Amino acid sequence: MIVNTLGERVKMVRKRNKLTQVDFAKILGISQSNLSEIESGKSKPSIDVLISLITQFEIDLQWLLLSEVTSCKTEIAKDEMELIRSYRKLQDIAKEEVLDFVNLKLARYRRK
Template structure:
């Protein structure tokens, strides 16, 4: 991950990992596609507000994002959690809904089991 030397390159990496167009990604960051293009190409620097939105929405480690500090790209997620997230993002919308329904049912089942053991 630390091969991406500029903030713009790291932002581009995040966009590509999330399989978003520049327009989609820019909208999620509340900036224009032109501004995003300039940031990714190194012609402009992102504002702190943009970096903060990106860090929260995409669960990105701010130290890695800003200064390329040797840190994990994503904060607080284990490898299996990242894999689940990646798999989820690759699903069609209907499959995402089904998966969420299934996970909610499993969670309820485990909560009920825990409640009965008390």
């Protein structure tokens, strides 16, 4: 599916992940009104917002900017989004502890 504008592609990502403008804007670190302007084509997203989109939602940059790839790579489940939101609220030391815990769990499951 080809979507003509950057704003339409941003909106497509949001809708495919079943997020409201408010929730999607929070994830991207922008206001809901800024997101609305981006989706309607009234303004362009900042580099930071573009980076957040491609990393958090595993979006192909070429598709996002130029609509030259067929679609978004994957969708993020609601529980995964909640993990991301919670992780972002942690202090750096707590984030390190979370990563250590995840790595420990991965190591245990690899041994089985």
